[in-house]
Amino acid sequence: MSAPAPITPQVVADHGLSPDEYARVRRALGREPNLLELGIFSVMWSEHCSYKSSRLHLAKLPTTGPHVIHGPGENAGVVDIGNGLAAIFKMESHNHPSFIEPYQGAATGVGGILRDVFTMGARPVALMNALRFGRPDAPKMKHLISGVVAGIGGYGNCVGVPTVGGEVDFHPAYDGNILVNAMAVGVARADRIFLSAAAGVGNPVVYVGSKTGRDGIHGATMASADFGADAEEKRPTVQVGDPFTEKLLIEACLELMETGAIVAIQDMGAAGLTSSSVEMASKGGVGIELDMDAVPAREEGMTPYEMMLSESQERMLMVLEPGREEEAAAIFRKWELDFAVIGRVTDTGRMVLRFGGTAVADIPLGALADDAPKYDRPHVPTPPRAPLGPLDFAGDPLEDLRALLASPDLASRRWVWEQYDSEVGADTVQRPGGDAAVVRVHGTPKALAITTDCTPRYCYADPVEGGAQAIAGAYRNLSAVGARPLAATDCLNFGNPQRPEIMGQLVGCIEGMARACRALDFPIVSGNVSLYNETSGPDGSGSAILPTPAVGAVGLLDDWRSAATLAFKAADEDVWLIGAPPSHLGQSIWLRELRGLEEGPPPSVDLAAERLHAEFVREAIANGLVSAVHDVADGGLLVALAEMALAGNLGATLDPLFPDPAARPADWHPFLFGEDQARYVVTTGNSDPFVRLTAERGIPHLHLGSTGGDALLCRPTRSGALLADLRRAHEGFFPALMGGEPAVA
């Protein structure tokens, strides 16, 4: 190494460590660190890697269940799906890089989450994403939308894993901090799950994949601070993805996993070689010694500091059984990937790095992993919202419907989804656009249902209810296609946790999520936390994102043929509402889009009703009693009906009798646009057995009308809308915003 640089307070601050944290480093080492050691501590103790602000609260989430094989703590959650198979999945954020360089930021987000899944032995079978953008007309926003969507597609399409859906929402709170959350789902043999704990003193530590370059140095530290005016200058900290190498890495790793030569394996994600080696050694309770001269480097003259902190993509670290190196190397030669023995497992409990024959770092692993700071940051609860005042209900609800279908949050996402290969693998049963995607488990009749859900405006108004709603919404989406919800993964996106009101949002959302998970027997098996999603103005003021605890979830269908879809199927079928008539307009999209108000409390979540209604819907689907199912979500009942009609290209006539024949037309808005939870719309060609089952199960239900024709007719309000007109409104938003060819109807 060159002459040791002095560790000044400025150098410490540049590494994102507080003076207290630096004192902790010195105590752990019993001396001053050198720059390399400081760099290693700084990334391991970054918010991104250490969860220092959230760990205390994450412990409240239920993480176990009868079918959970591995919960949080591993690269991804693992759930038993029968047939000797397991589903492995996780969702992760790539927010900060995507704002700075949208294509590569989003692409490498996909690459990273895929590695988390195939590291454990799974072949990835599906990708999803949850995207939040600012106002469509905010500066740079079209560039961000276009880059993020192209980056997600560019990576997933090339690597050959179908991107089967997700969310795209807009809100001014994301103007300066967009969110890119990517989820991957894989399938592995349940008896062959690979973990990261290193074992076997003397075993070789092997590096495979791409060479290490100077890209992405300090990405984890960047992702642990808010954006100032210098966001553009951080572009060099964004990594560059190579999906082709990732595809080769998947095939090579899965091939090597067949041989039994792997003791432990870990992908190099955030904080690259540092976090992978530290995690493997500390989880195994062993030590590790690495020879920096052996690390495959992309360019000459790289220092150990750069090699340890690089976030170059498409790399893995593994511990092999002794004597199996040549067999493993042959597989990686076939796939034309780098393979290098770079160290060995030791019994010292320390991480020792050698370079040019001398030790350049020597750190006790306990200090790095277990002694990481853990903060109980001050938090204040979000004050309850006042009830809504009187509203103006003038206007034809079907005119409002047209406006809602054309609004950013409810418009067709076809422009986005057509850029994703949603069918590679030839097992996609339900493509993007339904309540949940459905992907067949290859070679079996089973299928996984996959969804993401979160309603940030609810979380902002009431973090506890909003957190519960995110879980309940995901649970409902899975149930609406007939899948038994198995487990969830979360991606908790918040602002600066050092502000008590932001910390209060995090604590509140986790409390609500935990409550919902317990009530629904729906554990969280993996996840990620992304804090500091806020931009500080020149005057030091902060503008944080809406609290966004994105939930990804997986459910199981025993037979893909029984999966329900939302499209109206045939004319003259009865349309039913499951659940009591809606009426709650607080925080609804109707209120925001048509009255310009983001007010009132969000709808409350009745978890007993969620469970009861979902179980009923799943039973009705399994018994073939219903022909179409859709959950009532953003926009309320009339939007749900329109989505079903548009998907089936078949209209409906809504009864004159619902819900109260004496009601005045002005009373229809809360019914048609309220966003009350635990509601579904179903159709059936044979109402008698359906109604009998509702009675047996004690399910509130209401006859809404019948299918048929080419329009949505609302007899009570004496109005109607042609599907062709609604479709034009629905399909118009994205092409008009982003340009290009008109959407195909």
Place this chain on the structure above:
Amino acid sequence: MVVFPGSNCDRDLAVALREATGREPVMLWHRETELPDDLDLIGVPGGFSYGDYLRSGAMAARSPVMRAVKDAADKGVAVLGVCNGFQILTEAGLLPGALMRNSGIRFVCRDAPLRVGNADTPFTRRYEPGEVIDLPVAHHDGNYQADEATLDRLEGEGRVAFRYADPCNGSARDIAGIVNERSNVLGLMPHPERAFDPAHGGRGGRRLFEGLVEALA
């Protein structure tokens, strides 16, 4: 089935061929220089061969195995190139023309209605001429182009197997798939292997495989 680094529809095409023929396809790595003797059909699957960081299919077209594929095609062995496979076949000179970036610039994945052109090839014999079927497309470089004389010749000789019934990617004369002069090589951008199984919803691709089995029996 030829497999390149970066192929990603090889398994999907192999599944369809296995189900249609009842036989297990042989997977051949790109470095192979010789093909098995008794081949009935060579599949060149979709994906991003060698990453397609150069022109799509350009690297794969120059791989060792493609020389062997060309020799086999010259002897009359049937060759089916789908998506990236079509791009590779044009780059390798087994089919005329080129697949350029979609006119809309973006990747496009959707069900595309196709009109069957010549129904008198081993690949299209189970379709009716002029019939419209749905097959999924998923590509970034599917914009088929050739000079006017070549296009005229393709049309005149009945070598257009499929056309897009709705504009899809800017292809000249809406061409989605073509055969060579002997009609034993088909390249097409849409994915018949993704419209084969009941789980795929649309089943417009099934008869392509069934027709092939009949023709090759």
